[in-house]
Amino acid sequence: MHCSRCGAALPSAPPSVCAACGYHVYVNARPTSGLIIHRDGEFLALLRAREPRAGLWELPGGFCDGAEHPADAAVREAREELGVDVELGELVGMYPGTYDYQDETLLVLDCIYLASLAPGASITLDPAESAEMAWFPIAAPPAMAFTTMDHALTDVQKLLVP
Template sequence: MECAACGYAVFVNPRPTGTAIIFDDAGRFLVIRRARPPQQGWWDLPGGFCDGWEHPSDAAVREAREELGVEIDLGAFVGSWIGTYEFQDEPLPVLDCFWLARLAPGTTGITLDPAEGTEHAWVPLSDPPPLAFSTMESAIREVRQSSGRLVP
């Protein structure tokens, strides 16, 4: 896009995110119920937008700390997908990046940030709930179809 008044070029590039698909020892993954729009009330994966020059993998770790009160250990990179995030009724492009993860050794429990999530659950990979964003559905499908290539 270009400003009609001054000719300044504005690029509407996707904003990167980092998301962790956190597995437990039973092979279930963690979902949290969104506390705010967009998609309030839907199941979500812990993650969020990168800060400044932050790498998406670092954002995934930071977001788990902020949203869940836990440290995580990242595993394999699952993939990245272009998606849409509705912000103030404006559809914005995002580049959602996903990693497998586990809770760090010694983690004793999850403490949800009430501004981020209202509840959490561990769900089987074979029967995931509907998720807040299509890119999350794609990432879970990729893990499910990886035939063991992607393991937490």
Template sequence: MTPRGYGSAAAYCPRCAAALAAAPPTRCAGCGYELFLNPRPTGGLVVLDGARFLALRRAAEPGAGRWELPGGFCDGREHPADAAVREGREELGVEVVLGEFVGMYLGDYEWQGELLPVLDCFFLATLDGGEITLDPAESTGLRWFALADPPPLAFPTMDAAVAEVRRRRRG
């Protein structure tokens, strides 16, 4: 899937509205504006309880009904670590304590008919007490899974993050 508007003659410069000759990265022939398609950063959590991690069942597309890690897109100029803590609070209804950085993974996210590049940044985390209260717009359930036997997750970047945590725990 090509990002909508950038794969055809219907793609226009956001500065001067001239038709673009190619998909990003490209330069507008009309005004010289350079257009790029950069990945959107996210902050995600691998919430641990011993040798188990927390997964949520997605309520919405893409991937409704599949298991996922808590997290989401960064707000403008928000650090991925801050986004991970905010998303944990919003999706779980409790505070999380951020641990070490797991890694960054380049992936895709289909939204509004576009395939967006994302840069998923994952952090280890633990819950800071309280009872989990899921946001029903985000998740329909939760489950603790063994790191040694995870289910397929909604996005390959999440599978990679869990595999990295499992590798670190073995080593």
């Protein structure tokens, strides 16, 4: 690994201090936002259409832009991936995980929110993102593409399943 400020070799993997310029190098998680859209004891899952983990179920969501608040990112991602507005509920939790991208394993912090579809909403999937959608029982979710989503669904069962 090299210093992102001066390019010198680092003495160790981050967190580390560059011996050449004294810059403190950290590897911080990238924030993401996801949604557990629920109705009548079920939640909406999407079948991933692209790598990583194409062909596996996931929650709608994605990376936060710049200084975008995760709640705003969740609402934006619903519009982009589903073509709908959602009524954002409470934060279920924040889950550290990884995401494989461009031959690199990125650290992520997934912020997962409860949500419901706005009245009269009609979902239109973005085919570049999702091959299909399905509603699954919150009490019996399928294995998800990312373990952070499995953990969030386990936590939301405690909130929503009697």
